[in-house]
Amino acid sequence: MDWLFPSVAATLAGTVVLTGTYLYLYFHDRRKYLLVWGIAWLVHAFRDLFMLLCIAPSPVFQLSPFFIANQLAALVSGLLLLWGTYIFIRRKLPSGWLIFALLNVSWIIIGSFTAVGFTVLTTPSYFFQGFVYIWTGLVIKKHFQVRGPGIHFTAGAFILWGLHKFDYPFLRPVAWFAPWGYLLSATLEIVVAIGMLLIYFEATREALAQNEERYDLAVQGSSDGIWDWEERRGDTLWCSPRIYQMLGYSPGELCSGISAWREIVHPDDRERVEQTLREHLARLEPIDLELRLRSKQMGYRWFRGRGRPTLDGPDNHRRLAGTLQDITELKNALQQLRMAFFSIEKTAMEIFWITENAHFIYVNEYACQLLGYDRNELLALTVFDIDPDFTREMWTHHWEILRSKGTVSIQSRHRRKDGSLIPVEVTANYHVYEGQVYNFAYAKDISERLLAEKEKHQLEGQIRRAQKMEAIGTLAGGIAHDFNNILGVILGYAEIARDDSPPDSPARKDLDKVIAAGFRARDLVQRILAFSRQAPVERIPLRPGPIISEALTMLRASLPSTISFQEDLAVDCGVICADPIQLHQIIMNLGTNAFHAMERSGGILRVTMKNADTLPETLLRKEGGAHKRFVMLTVQDTGCGISPEIMDKIFDPFFTTKELGKGTGMGLSMVYGIVHDYGGTILVDSLPGNGTTFYLYFPCCDEMECNSETKPGPALLPGKGHVLLVDDEQMLGEMGKTLLERLGYRVTLFSGSLDALEAFRKEPSQFDLVITDQTMPEMTGIDLARNLLQLRPDIPIILCTGYSNLVNEDTAKAAGIKAFALKPMSRDQLSQLIASATASAS
Incomplete structure (x- = not known):
């Protein structure tokens, strides 16, 4: 029996299996080299078909068109296999191989018509194929990063196949070997097909294992938990460990039943969550909702649940799987952000984000209300529209200062929509946000502050005037005593001189004018004291x-x-x-x-x-x-x-x-x-x-x-008795002694209060009246009066002073003093005062 034809047919069948294997792998992996290899084996299948057609008439070798087509298909198949291998290692096919292939084609055609022998004709082609197969096997062995027997089968089969190609020109003519050679090729084709399948099955298994590992790492490293529910499982809900970790439960503490999970949903959220799940499951729409779940330690926390419902299995049962994310901190941050934004919107200051060309990109609600614009109107304006004090030249200079200093504060005015102006204090801040420079400015309406400052300035002016008045009062009080004493001397001696002048003499008239001027000076002092509130005013x-x-x-x-x-x-x-x-x-x-x-x-x-x-x-x-x-x-x-x-x-x-x-x-x-x-x-x-x-x-x-009674003018009242007169001013004391003596009194004069007290202590009964000055160096007049009254309580005392802020008529009477008088006094006023004091004493 001739086995050549069946062996070639077996080789064709093996090539078809190999072609299908490569194309199957291509349609699953979509790698270009798999497609090129698959086409190479498809061409190789035509080579086997041409061989069958060639040997069908006779198993003896003979040159024919089918043989030439067989050789050309073998050459093209090897070239495509070589190209696919270069693609596999990510290299470009050298052009030398194309030249070699063209030369080989030429040789096959020429050799076919020159009747060269089979070995000579086919040796270049089969040696080329043998090299391609061996190199492809070595490349697969080196570059396929897959463990397992598939790579060894495939690489070994290619290498053995390539060695077989080297012997083919010499052993094909041997009649008994040719069928075995074709059967060997068919076997190696099946081994390569099985090896490639094993390679890709192992690669798929390793990829699946890697994906599972990546998935596990992603799940463990992610802050999200994963959950899965299938309708065919009924009440069972599968949850990843991360979900239990977020809630603080162990899987044993929280069972996998839907009812148990329903219990930890916040009561206010349950109905909403259940309704959302029902509606989305019915429509098979993705789910994205927020809800509160009760954790074990921290009470209710906010979570975001996302999932996608699908129909699964041959019975199209519903399935819902998704993720659960703890968004409590995000919620709190968003709440704080909303509150911050609300504060910015409502704060009692205008807030602006301004570009370098003076356009607004953000204005807060208060700015809109204060200026009378809606937000879109205000965003369409520029700084120059609301600030009449800024020109474009000033803005450029302002921006340069702001860029160098970072923060600048100025006072300006903002123009409302109705044209009215508001004084404002503007603080501008230079910021770079996402690569763009901005002026973040806030402006405060200072109308009330300026009004308060104006009122404060007016109040300060009133206080300064009051302080100056107080200073005048202090000055007036300081000079009043000495000035009145001087006036007292002038008036006293002028009255003495007038009394000594003839009634109609010019000197008496002149002295009357001197006395009148003296009393006007006394009134002037009283006015100054009254003005400075150092003396009472009679209204x-x-x-x-x-x-x-x-x-x-x-x-x-x-x-x-x-x-x-x-x-x-x-x-x-x-x-x-x-x-x-x-x-x-x-x-x-x-x-x-x-x-x-x-x-x-x-x-x-x-x-x-x-x-x-x-x-x-x-x-x-x-x-x-x-x-x-x-x-x-x-x-x-x-x-x-x-x-x-x-x-x-x-x-x-x-x-x-x-x-x-x-x-x-x-x-x-x-x-x-x-x-x-x-x-x-x-x-x-x-x-x-x-x-x-x-x-x-x-x-x-x-x-x-007010008391409107008018007091009668004083009249001269002569008197008698012994008067103790005390005054540290020598001239005033001597003048007073003279006046009293002319009124009929006997006078003992002392310039020191201690000497007067000692004289009174020795013989209190010899004095009928005491007249003392208030301001004296050793002892004041009121202290002298207290000592005298201790020695003789019935002694009438008159206390006189040019000015004193320590004693007045009320304090003098409270000390037992009968009369109080301000210097200077006329002779008539003095006589009336003595009469009043002695009368009240008696």
Whole structure:
């Protein structure tokens, strides 16, 4: 039996199996080299088919077209196998192999027509195929990274197959060997097919194992847990260990039943969760929901569950698998972020993110409300639209400063949509966010702060004026004592000299003027003390019209004719409680100031008085001010006016703009002090070149509010008796001794209080009256009086002082002193005081 044809057919069958194996692997793995190898074996199958057609007529070798096609198919198959191997090792097929293949084709065609022998004709082709097979086997052995027998089978089969190709030109003509050679090729083809399948099965197994390992590592390393539910399992829910770890339970503590898991869902979430699961399972839609689960240690925590329902198995049962993520910290962070954003939106400051070209990319809600825009309108604007103080040139300079310093604070103004302006304090911050530079700015409305600062400045000005007034009071009190003592000496000796002058002599008239001037000086000291609140003021209910008219008469006589007077004093003005001397002083000071303002060019001094129809805000804010009646005195001039720069200083003590010798800076401050002490106020209206108007408001009062009794003038009352006179001022003591002696008294004079006390202690009964000064170096007058009263309680004592802030009439009487007097006194006042003291003692 001829076995050649069946053996070739077996080889064809093996090639078909090998081709199917490679194409099957390609359709599963989609590697290009598998496709090229599969095509190579398909061409090889045609080679076997051509061989069958060639030997079908006769098993004896003969040249024919089918043989030539067989050789060419063998050559192309080897070339494709070589190309696929180069693709497998990721290298390009060298062009030399193509040249060799073309030469070999040429040789086969030429050799077929030149009747060369089989061995000579086929040796180049089969040696090429043998090299390709052996090299492919070595490449598979080296480069397939797979363990197992498949790689050894495949590589060994290729190498053995390649060696067989080397012997084929020589053994094919041997008739008994040819069938065995084809059967060997068929066997090696089956071995290669099985080996490739084993390689890919092992590779698949290793890949699956690696994927499972990666999956396990991912699950263990991930913060998410995995769960799986199948409808065919009923109530059973599979959960990964991570889920139990997140909840703090062990698998034994929390069973896998759906009902057990339902119990740890927050009661407020259960119905929502169950409804969501039902709806998504019915529609097979992905699930993504948030819910709260009760952990073992930390109470309820927030979780995010995600899953995808599918139909599984031949019965299409429903299956739902997914992940569970603990989002408690994320929830808390989001809540904090929302709160922070809410705070930014609602904070009482404008907040802006601004680009380098001055455009807004974010504005908060407060900025929109404050400026009157909606958000889209404001985002469409630029810095220059809302800040009229910024120009483009200034913005460029501002950005350079901001870039160098990082933070810049400025005061500016923002323009509302209605055009009104708001003072703001802007803090700009330079930030780089995601590679872009921004100006993160926040602006605060400082309208109230500026108003408060203005009010604070005004209050500080009032405090400074009060402090200056206090300083004046301290100064006035310091000089009043010495000044009154000096006046006392002048007045005393002037009265003595007047008494010694003939009644109608010029000297007596001159001395009368000296005495009158002295008493005016005494009144001036009292005014200064009253102004500085260092002495009591005697206020009486009065209608101010006559006093103001009298003061204007005196003022008119002292001013030049270039000043015209206009007087309009309403007769129905209310009664005010005031000191007439202080009213006189107010008119004189304001009139003198008006004269100085009109001195160069003349003008009109207009004085009006009427009941106030409306009240200024300063009076309305006072307690009960809105319910009182006021008299308004207006003093207006047409002079040079007052500049705004000094307007807030004009009532400060010692502040003056007059040249030396024309003012002390005390006039307006004294007027200010008197009016405010009465409970009224003074306002001024002036512009440079348009004159000045002062508005003085005096509160009205009833006549019963003050004592309106007038005291009769003193009369000379001669006396007798022994007077102990104590005064450390020698001249004042000697003058007082002379006056007392002329009144008929016998006088013992001491300049020291201790000496006087010692003389009184030796013989208390010899003195009928004690007159002592208060301020003395060794012992004050009131302390001397206390010691004298201890020695003789019935002794009448008169305490005199030029000024003292330690003693007054009330403290003196509380110490047992019969009379208290302020220096200087006239002779008549002294006689009346002695008579009053001795009368009260008796």
